[in-house]
């Protein structure tokens with residue numbers, strides 16, 4: 001037995017893997033930020049609709065556990081949430097709602113303390129369920145702001161991580177702190193940065209450069225410039241109306257930026273066919289909980 005094989009057995013033993021690993025057929029993106037309120041939920045919802053309009057089947061998972069609000073922004077009333085799935089053992093399918101243009105939404109369950117600290121077994125079963133989703137091309141996970149065990153474990157079964165910041169120094173500093181923790185856990189694969197609420201393309205670029213330079217210098221982590229969304233009063237107006245700005249104001253500056261992001265994401269997706277096996281996920285989970 002070679003060393004790698006022994007290591008695999010050890011991981012298996014520790015995790016008691018019985019199921020055969022599900023085949024990967026879905027791309028999972030976690031959307032995270034350092035500071036709260038920088039626009040994650042709005043990006044997730046509007047990007048999901050834009051992707052769905054481009055023929056992809058999209059599922060949003062509201063993983064801002066305890067403070068979930070994807071359903072609020074969409075004006076939906078969930079009957080069951082991720083809470084009922086994880087704590088009450090309800091089937092996942094029962095909790096999934098259908099939103100505008102057929103996007104699917106798994107609501108998170110608000111104000112529930114137990115959700116803010118799931119254990120490793122609960123994350124393991126989530127990872128298995130999510131990677132095995134049928135009839136879904138892309139999953140967007142809206143995570144809570146800042147660093148938590150939950151964020152780290154959602155990242156373990158994501159293929160890509162999208163960080164969101166706005167141009168404010170406080171948001172940039174907080175984003176850096178999250179990247180630093182990810183680097184400590186060796187989870188900093190391929191971080192894409194979106195600069196939200198920027199005044200222009202140039203200023204978004206400057207914000208990207210600032211964060212990328214610091215991450216590269218101090219953490220040896222290079223970020224990918226994934227684009228920007230302009231600051232646009234239509235966003236807040238749509239939130240007040242509980243409708244996605246992409247549908248309410250399709251010609252707004254913010255909607256045009258969403259179009260660019262959606263095209264870019266699909267282009268990048270088609271270029272790289274990544275395969276994440278459930279075993280890779282288990283190994284990463286061990287780093288977080290181990």
Ligand SMILES: Nc1ncnc2c1ncn2[C@@H]1O[C@H](COP(=O)(O)OP(=O)(O)OP(=O)(O)O)[C@@H](O)[C@H]1O
Pocket residue numbers: 033035036037038039040041042043064144145196197229230231232233235236239254
């Ligand atoms: N591009 C934008 N232009 C103008 N305002 C924006 C933009 N994006 C977000 N906002 C404002 O920021 C508010 C917060 O956005 P959102 O709820 O999406 O942030 P979040 O990162 O999900 O917050 P939390 O960390 O609390 O989950 C919105 O209600 C809106 O008023």
Ligand SMILES: [Mg+2]
Pocket residue numbers: 040041042064069142
């Ligand atoms: Mg949010």
